Structures are given as structure tokens and as C-alpha cells.
Amino acid sequence: MIIIITGTSKGIGFEIAELLGKKGHIVYGFSRRTVNSSYFTSLSVDVTDKEQIEEAVSMILRKEGRIEVLINNAGMGMVGAVEDTSKQDIQNLFTLNLIGPVQMITAVLPAMREQKLGKIINISSIGSEMGLPFRGFYSASKSALDKVSEALRYEVKNWHVQVTTVHLGDIKTTIAESRIRTKVSQVYKKVFERVYHLMNQHVAKGTEAIEVAVYIEGLLERRDWKAHYYFGKLGQRIGVPLKWILPQNFYEKLMRKYSQMDEY
Ligand SMILES: NC(=O)c1ccc[n+]([C@@H]2O[C@H](COP(=O)([O-])OP(=O)(O)OC[C@H]3O[C@@H](n4cnc5c(N)ncnc54)[C@H](OP(=O)(O)O)[C@@H]3O)[C@@H](O)[C@H]2O)c1
Incomplete structure (x- = not known):
């Protein structure tokens, strides 16, 4: 398959690109x-620059004649209190x-519609399903992408995308390391530093990026996709159904404990 992946200079995107390339796809x-x-x-394309994207996609279409898969992986984190975050940071x-x-x-959609074939994966976070303390805007940005993906599923289904x-x-x-860390005012500093340390520890002890690549490869082979898939440690995935099953205040208590928010 002809595959475009964004955010491939390191991390998850790099592992996905290498694995799919090794499996014989043109990536x-x-x-x-x-x-x-x-x-x-590897092409130098800033995904916030529409012209750069269009130029690269046209070049790939001229060379390969089609694009079957897009994996939107490029993204970044942001930490800080809601109150402290500037309009520019958001x-x-x-x-x-x-x-x-x-x-x-x-x-990529015009080509996918013409081919009557295409697969688009948007990489989101379990944190898009809940407003995480000191990551409110990160949760919101991924949550916004989730909703756009849900809407898009209806809109492009007739073309088998x-x-x-x-x-x-x-x-x-x-x-x-690449997260934006917004200014944190004194009132939040103590608890923020504790939560920030904890979230960095979770990443350091997280699942290996190659495991995500293997999961994505498996997903590409499935016939019919659901709107959402969850990948990661059980202790984190379980947070999603628990949010809907448990009484809201009890769930919040658990999240406060998990995030060590209690002692101000
Ligand atoms: N790691 C986690 O724990 C985790 C958890 C949940 C979700 N995610 C999501 O998974 C995705 C990948 O995360 P990661 O951990 O692999 O992050 P990472 O190691 O920081 O890599 C981010 C990648 O995105 C690229 N990128 C950043 N800005 C870009 C831009 N303007 N245009 C093109 N590419 C850009 C970077 O390359 P350049 O700097 O060279 O452009 C880099 O290759 C992100 O969407 C992230 O939100 C990660």
C-alpha cells in the first residue's frame, strides 16, 4: 500500500513508518x-503549512498514482493550569x-474518493476521553480531533474511505521533552510540580513505541473499522469505561487520587 504518516522523525511515527516499510509498503x-x-x-513537511502539504501530496500522487493510507500521528503535548494558559499557547x-x-x-481525500478506497487513522489519546488535570487543552485538542473523525466517517463512507x-x-x-509547558502561577506550583513529575514518570514507564507500530499494522489488515480503538496499559484503558459506569463524583475522586491532586 502507499502510506503517508506524519510525525516520523522520532517516537511513535518513526516506529510505525519503519515497520510498515519493512513489511513491504511504500511509506x-x-x-x-x-x-x-x-x-x-522522509520528507520535510510542516503539517501546519497547507502549501507544503499540498506540494508533497501532489508529488507522491505523480510518482505513485494513489494514496491508500494516511496516519495522522504528528502532535504535541501541553501542560499547565487552565487559568494560566495564554491564547497563543492554545x-x-x-x-x-x-x-x-x-x-x-x-x-488526500480527493484522491481517496476517486480511487473509491482509503484508510485514515488519527492518533489520539486516552486523555481525550476525560479532562486531565493540568492537561486540559491537550485533552481538548485531541477530543476535538476525535469528534471531527466521527463526523468524517459518515461523510466519506459512500466512497469506501x-x-x-x-x-x-x-x-x-x-x-x-517536546511538550509546551505554559507559565504556572504560584497558587498551582506545588501541586503542578507533583502532577508533572508523575505524568513524566508514566511516559518513562510507558508502553514501547514499537508495540504501537505492531498494533497499527494489525489494524490496517482489518476489514471494517470501528470509530475508536484504545491501546495501552489496562490500568489506563480501563479509565474510559469507568467514566461511563461509575457515579460521576466517585470517578472524579479516583482520578484525583490517580493524579495525586489531593494535597494543595
Ligand atoms: N507518547 C505518549 O505517551 C502519547 C500518548 C498518547 C498520544 N500520543 C500521541 O501520539 C503522537 C506521537 O507522539 P510521540 O510520543 O511519538 O511524540 P514525539 O516523540 O514528540 O514525536 C512527535 C513527532 O511529531 C512531529 N511534529 C511535531 N510538529 C510537527 C509539525 N508541525 N509538522 C510535522 N511534524 C511535526 C515531530 O517531528 P519534527 O519535530 O521533526 O517536526 C516528531 O516526529 C502524538 O499525536 C501524541 O499526541 C502520544
């Missing part, structure tokens, strides 16, 4: 920094985590 990876790989073609985050994937989708969202738990990558 193009988009990231701002290019990398050397024997298994995929705009930067949503530009990458929401507008970037949407621009990628609009660039499938869309799904893969919600990940903590995965061991360098995401913690």
Missing part, C-alpha cells in the same frame, strides 16, 4: 526534520493537533 513520512531510513522516504496547540490533521485529510481514531495510553517516547 512517506512527513516531519519538519528529515531522518535517514532504509524503509521509508492556538499553537490546536493548530498542530487539530488543524494539522484536518489539512492532511483534505489533501474508512476513518478511525486510535487512543493511546502512555507510550515511552520523548514527548515529555
Whole structure:
């Protein structure tokens, strides 16, 4: 298959691109920094730049004649209190985590519709299903992408284009280093530092990125996709059904404990 993956210079995207390339697919990876790989073609494309995307997609279509799969993986985290976060920080985050994937989708859809065939995977987070403390805007940006994916499924089904969202738990990558850390005011500092340390520990002890790649490879072989898939440690995945099953206040108590929010 001809596959485009975004965010392939490191982390999860790199592992997916290498694995799918090794399995014999023709893979193009988009990231701002290019990398050397024997298994995929790395192109310098900023997914927030519509012109760069369109140029790269046209080049791939001229060369390969089709694009069967798009994996929207490029994204970043942001930490800080809701109250402290600037408009600019929110705009930067949503530009990458929401507008970037949407621009990628609009660039490949005409070809997928013409082919009457296509698969689009949007990489989201288990944290998109709940407002995580000090990650409110990250949760919101991924949640916005989830809802766009759900709507898109209806809109493109008649052309046999499938869309799904893969919600990940903590995965061991360098995401913690590239997160935007907003200014944190004194009132939140003590609890923020504790929660921040904990979230970095979760990433450091997270699932290996190669396991995500293997999961995505398996997903590409499935015939009919559901709207949402969840991948990660059971202790994190379980948070999603628990939110709907448990009484709301009890669920919040559990989340406060899990996030060590209790002692201000
Ligand atoms: N790691 C986790 O625990 C975790 C959990 C849930 C969800 N996720 C999601 O999984 C995805 C990948 O995360 P990761 O952990 O692999 O992150 P990462 O190690 O920080 O890698 C992020 C990738 O995105 C690329 N990127 C960033 N801005 C870009 C832009 N403007 N245009 C093109 N590419 C850009 C980066 O390349 P350049 O800097 O070279 O552009 C890099 O290759 C993200 O969407 C993230 O939200 C991760």
C-alpha cells in the first residue's frame, strides 16, 4: 500500500513508518526534520503549512498514482493550569493537533474518493476521553480531533474511505521533552510540580513505541473499522469505561487520587 504518516522523525511515527516499510509498503513520512531510513522516504513537511502539504501530496500522487493510507500521528503535548494558559499557547496547540490533521485529510481525500478506497487513522489519546488535570487543552485538542473523525466517517463512507481514531495510553517516547509547558502561577506550583513529575514518570514507564507500530499494522489488515480503538496499559484503558459506569463524583475522586491532586 502507499502510506503517508506524519510525525516520523522520532517516537511513535518513526516506529510505525519503519515497520510498515519493512513489511513491504511504500511509506512517506512527513516531519519538519528529515531522518535517514532504509524503509521509508522522509520528507520535510510542516503539517501546519497547507502549501507544503499540498506540494508533497501532489508529488507522491505523480510518482505513485494513489494514496491508500494516511496516519495522522504528528502532535504535541501541553501542560499547565487552565487559568494560566495564554491564547497563543492554545492556538499553537490546536493548530498542530487539530488543524494539522484536518489539512492532511483534505489533501488526500480527493484522491481517496476517486480511487473509491482509503484508510485514515488519527492518533489520539486516552486523555481525550476525560479532562486531565493540568492537561486540559491537550485533552481538548485531541477530543476535538476525535469528534471531527466521527463526523468524517459518515461523510466519506459512500466512497469506501474508512476513518478511525486510535487512543493511546502512555507510550515511552520523548514527548515529555517536546511538550509546551505554559507559565504556572504560584497558587498551582506545588501541586503542578507533583502532577508533572508523575505524568513524566508514566511516559518513562510507558508502553514501547514499537508495540504501537505492531498494533497499527494489525489494524490496517482489518476489514471494517470501528470509530475508536484504545491501546495501552489496562490500568489506563480501563479509565474510559469507568467514566461511563461509575457515579460521576466517585470517578472524579479516583482520578484525583490517580493524579495525586489531593494535597494543595
Ligand atoms: N507518547 C505518549 O505517551 C502519547 C500518548 C498518547 C498520544 N500520543 C500521541 O501520539 C503522537 C506521537 O507522539 P510521540 O510520543 O511519538 O511524540 P514525539 O516523540 O514528540 O514525536 C512527535 C513527532 O511529531 C512531529 N511534529 C511535531 N510538529 C510537527 C509539525 N508541525 N509538522 C510535522 N511534524 C511535526 C515531530 O517531528 P519534527 O519535530 O521533526 O517536526 C516528531 O516526529 C502524538 O499525536 C501524541 O499526541 C502520544
